[in-house]
Amino acid sequence: MDIKRKELELRQSFKVLLLQNPNYFGNLTDCDQASPAAIIAPKISDTTFEELTCLGYNPQTKDLGAVVRIKLTGGYSGGPCTDGSKEYVRFYLDYGDGVWIDEGVVNFDAHDLPFDEHLCYAVKHSLKPKKQTCCDKTPVLPKVRAILSWNLEPPANQPNWLPIWGNRLECDIQIEPRNDFFCNLVAQLGDLVVQEIDPLVLEQISAKVAEPAKPLPVAQTYALKQSYGKKVEDARLGFKPVYQLAANPGNQLALAQSKTLKQAGLNIGKITDFLKFPQFNTSYEELKCVGLDRDASVLHADVLVKKPSGYSGDLCQDGSREYVAFYLDFGSGWQYMGTSSVGVHDIPEIPDSGLCYLVTLPVNLTEQQKVWCETGKAKIRGILSWNVPPVPGNPNYIAHWGDWEDCCIEIRPLPNGVIPGTLTPVIESIGSMPVLLINAAGYANGSNSVGLTGIESPFDGNILISGIIANQINSSDPLVPRLKYRLMIKAPSSAMQPWTKEFEIFTTTISGGIPGPQVAVTQVPDSDGWVDYYPDFMVPDTISVDDNMLGLFVPTEAGLHEIYIEVDDPNSAVNITSASEFFMVDKKAPDVDIEITSGTGNCGKFTVGDIISGTFSMTDDHSLALALSVTPTAEANGATPEITGSGGASSLSYSGGTLPGGGTAGTWSLDTGNGGNPMDPCGYNIRIRGEDRTIVNSAFIGHENWDIEGFCLED
Template sequence: MTAKRTVSIEKPLIALEDVDPADEKKILEFLNTVETAEEIAKTVEFPDEPDIGIKVAEKILAKKNKIGSFSNLKEVMNVKGVGPKRFTELVSAVSGKYEVAETERTYFKYLTAINPNYFGNLKESSFKAVKVMANKTTYEELKCVGFNPRFERVEAVIHIKKSSGYGGNLCSGGTPEYIRFYVDWDDTDTWEDLGEVSFKAYNISGDKPLEYAVSIPLDAKKKWCIKENLPKVRAILSWSTAPPADTPDFVPVWGNSLDAYIQIDALKFVLTKDILELEAVSIPENILELVDLEKEITLKEPEKLSLPKLLQLYKDKEVPGHRFGFSQIKNLLGKDTLSLGQKVAEKSGKNIIAASAVSLHDTLIDAGFELSVVPGIIEGLVPISSGDTTYEELKCIGLNTNLDELAGVIELKKSGGYSGGLCTAGSEEYVAFWADWGDGAGWTYVGTSVVNVHDIKNTPSGGLQYSVFLPVNLTGRRKPCSEGAKIVKIRAILSWEVAPPAWDPNYIPRWGNRRDTLIHIPPGPTVEEGDHTPYISVVGNMGIDDIDSSTGLATGTGLMAAFTANESPFGGVVTICGHIAFPPNTFTGSGMSAIPLKYRVFVRRSLPGEPWQQLTNSFNVKLVDQVGSSFTGPYNHTQKLDSDGYYTYLEDLEGNERRFVEGFVLAKWITSAPMDGLWEICMEAFDPVTLTTYPALNADGTDQIIRVMIDNTWPTPDLNITGYTRDGVTNPAEGCGAFRQGDIIHGSYSMKNNYIRSFYLRAEPLGPADGGELCVQPGTTPCTASSGWSLPPSVTRAYPSPVVSTTGEEGIWSLKTEEMDPCGYIMRLHGSDRTIVNSGPIGHYSGKSVGFCLLKKN
């Protein structure tokens, strides 16, 4: 029985770390400029203390006069008579916008630590709920989930709604917002766990919501274009506490879950054997022996349907001509489209087939349209006041602070009207982004992204959710946390088939819509234009803020691969990612228009006097080229040193011709077991035009040196059978021996590694062994009748845990065989360490087994 505990907690207060730096500056300015205690008391009133305000104000004023002026809020809080409660009232009153998070939010970690089911959100728990609360979206809410078929990425957009309740200001650690993703491939509520990602939220004053985005890769199971492939994805948002793995029905206390149907792209190439497996294909056996079954066959590029074919496709469907013929008619009519449409709108009822429009009439008649529908088609081409969202709508936009990408989620609402099914080229949904950086320039064009869409006959009632994303170099847009939050206005315009013009942030699309929002750019050093300082932001898929600068171990969620690290070292290929500030606009689509920046990456052991070693290996990156609204890629590119010993900086995120480097990869460091230990990483950029070298810097202007622990040593397992007990007598024994039902078999085990994560020991095969009981004891203490026996015979240890040290475990085991079936068995020991392997999944895995035969009891 679980003991009942009485929890006593006080009303939440504003702590020093809760106050935004900009608000701190405002409060200090007020206190340092007031001349009388009455001025302070007039602004700050203490509830239930009507006579105390003037006295506290006098003490604040006296302290200020004594020290000259307050330089930080800690000095204010330490004034005798102020303290935490009155400090809270002072901050709220002077800032005029602060709010204290509710008790359940402020003490969430404490409450769930003493009672994991305090809020009653756990389906199975021995703890009784104290205050039932779940799916609360007061502070954060998951608003959209979508999928990009081309890049095979699921995107989610989250709204941060409050100014406080996130653990601290920008200069604190904030609190994590976790998002775990699942996919149901065949809509049977059979969910596959895709992993978890997160971002940091902070107390930030000002307008809300702030929109954040996260993404996760999805290894899509593609099909032939004749088969619609519409899985369902689920995202679960949970503040402060990560949703448990393989629990798709988890209910968060703070957060929510969201399901969305997505569309998987059709196969672009197949293996020869895939074609031969089709029912309609038959080939003689002797010919089959001559065929390379693993050879890739690239499928023919799908056709962009012409206007006559679209007329035939939509002949008996409820898709108007001004929709399905939109882009083709605009191409036919050229610049006259809008003006003619305006004439129809302005002169309704008049015959538009005048001398000036004879060519228009002839063109549409030749294309297959009847004369009677021509006026309606022309009129339908004219944009309406806010864009038509009958077929598609941009629902969310946000900033992915992990990847420095703007993202958007689009909902497709109809089953037709997208220029053909999956076996055709379909049509394009363009999303153009603008930003108001707050520099007085107004809206600045950032770039355009696009997603390919099709007619989907079986579109679910809630529509299909697609996503777009656009990398953006923010290194020159950040500012230190002490200067307050960098909040930026973002505008995105969705336009079907016609890309919004880069020069018009007020463009009204005929099909689509416009959305404005606010994003938060995480803190960083201030960089002036023309400065090419480099910044490493990700190592081994972990944000550098999640890597302990002293131990080199990482704790947190992977940024581009969904895994969770817990004091993890790095092994294998360690991918190093980042940006160089303000690179020149070099990419033209057909070559380079200017000399690009260069860079070098160095590593060394973290020991006194160790020299830096330059990384010189070649490695593969994936590039995406954009010229106007046309995209090429992602495609592979080999990055290698030039004749001067530098890598070439490939990224170009400015202008109408751009090049993206997926994951902004700078280098891939190949490590091995002899390199195990603490290492350091740094880089430098080089401008070959000015011959200037720029070292990587931290936010405070110091040299950026990142420490990482390297571990390429796999766990070492050992497992033995040492004896058995029969009729109360213990005898020696070895592996591969024979025992009788009812014997208690004994053995030893060990799973050793400097960074052990987990291991299990069990009897197999599982079915026949189910009746057995297993006892596992660390150390040398033998199992007794009162020991913990596991039924069925399987025991798992996981780090961190009181019984499993960082370096592993060794001990003894015993197996009761009375209820096991006579059979051949093995005892299997299998485990892994916590190493981030090849910048991706967690763990080097290893195991060992020992066999035995169990005979029927006489």
């Protein structure tokens, strides 16, 4: 049997082999298993099929990204019409104290595809930094560790875990400093006082009063030249204004700035000589990877910044920008998709290995997508240029400072039923769950790209509706009206009707290659439910909407709901509608009850060594788990209530097959003698916690409910 065939068979039976022997491939340590099992087919961190190649972080948007290279045409459990398999990436951060903080896991689907070229996939995770300092203090430069694992989610809080297929990768990143408002507040009130203020309130106030960093005046170039000394050449320090003057001799501002550079002692002749013969220079920065976040339609570029200085100012100043122009070739030549950038600064504390930055650009690829089940591919090129945007429309542009990087990407098929080139609204997800994971009965099953997992799950709370209007006409003309759309929803007790409650979306505009701040836009539907559609991908300016959000629905009753999107077609008297989708709503937390029935019962007195017993129950249409516990735990010395007849379990779960979906009832017992390590005399509570399978507020699983009874334990 050839090696390739053997590898494919191992991947095909991967989950079954792990069920038989969790250490079949030998990637577990003795700490991971009670009794180490024999290793059958040794395999750790195999990158034959997939490899994590780059990491990057954008301090301004707080987005942490990774690029995964898919290397083979098969071994991914099926083609584009199947579920395929999962590529998981779990992120950890170390802020310098040696403690790895689990930041969560993301994933994407990989498929068997008939493309000989490697394919570059990007994933993104929104980071909430645990530590920030003011711009004049020591910068926060945590190390990122990412673990790529094929078809097996890396376990939480295990930063040293090794995947079977996949690999680990590390890089250092830079956290954006606190803004001036927060730093001034700390200076006036003290850090301890500020910590008592609601962080959400502080964040909202800071966002409203924050001022953008001020550019370093060219008149201060002399100070920079003095501080840089010979570490930064004149061709770097004076590059931008002289470049702009060479490109446009009539640019009076660039002329004035160039004169100031000369007064500061820079050799203008050396700068102009440098400009005459452009060639890629990666001594300060280098483009390492490019890829496509296929699910979000966002292009990624990972930039490595290498030096402590040469970036036009520190973190208290504006610094400079790393621009990346993106091109895609769908088979008939390069098409310019737009330019984006990330801000960088002089950071004396930069690690020897450099700092990893992320540049992203949302794109609209519906014109290039094929019909459902027919996947496509494209070449991607990113061109990195420091401090001046690459000339648009020139895929062979040679930057004076920077380079370029190529790869291939997968262009996913259009949703089922969408005709190429036809204006069509599409609902992509409900309650953060892709509609492909929601069955006809309205229940979600499976994991979305950020690890939210449904198990026959209904919905409740703030239900986000996300999607796109495929094949929209992009326009930079403000006189061209935006498309209008509305959500049409049918609740169990009502007819189909427009949703007229206001909601908020968050837009980002990239203009001139510079992403602006995320802006909240309140969508106020008219009496018929119509609102404006904001995404616009007309180069050079683009407008994107966070998570492709179309609406926010808050149900008022339980049961099966139906929803579709309707677009007001300006070229037709007939509105265009999406396919209808269905979702189940559960608005009720579980009913739980626990009672003490032995001895003196609830609130009774017992003696150390007694076995206390009672009853419990949990009722819910969509039960997930129940757990019994005793508090305070320290004084209980490890004693736990045991559910009678279940082998001593203190909990039951639906996914484990031991908890019926509608709930259960039974008896429990608590041995206060605890096998020779008795509970301390104390007042205790016996508790039951019940949780259901509902996806709440599009963010987490489970309505939950508690019940408590107390008792006193005496000598």
